[in-house]
Amino acid sequence: MEGQTFKKKERLRLKRNFKNVFEKGGRLIDNNFVIIYAQNTMDYNRIGIIVNKKFGNAVVRNSVKRYIREIYRTNKTxxxxxxxxxxIPRKELSKNFKRINYSQMKSLILKLVRKISE
Structure with a gap:
């Protein structure tokens, strides 16, 4: 259980940080997610989540964000x-969000993240 916290320093909050990731980062794309990643000069990761207003209503958007944060928090290794x-969740995920569960979303994200270290 050690290290399964999500601290404030692990969040991307500033516009310039997001801009840096978008400009210098690599992209992992599938039907459900786009993950943009860029190296930082720190010894820890930071994450940001962008969900478009067209992605369902506020309840659904917040659910997606909570899922992604929890997937990151429990699978930092x-x-x-x-x-x-x-x-960035994509339109395809918004169509299937009611049918997809936490473990399926977890496998989708981890499958994409494994490609970074390859």
């Missing part, structure tokens, strides 16, 4: 260290 990540 699968993420390479020293990166900034921006998660």
């Amino acid at each position: 699968f993420f390479p260290i020293g990166y900034d990540f921006v998660f």
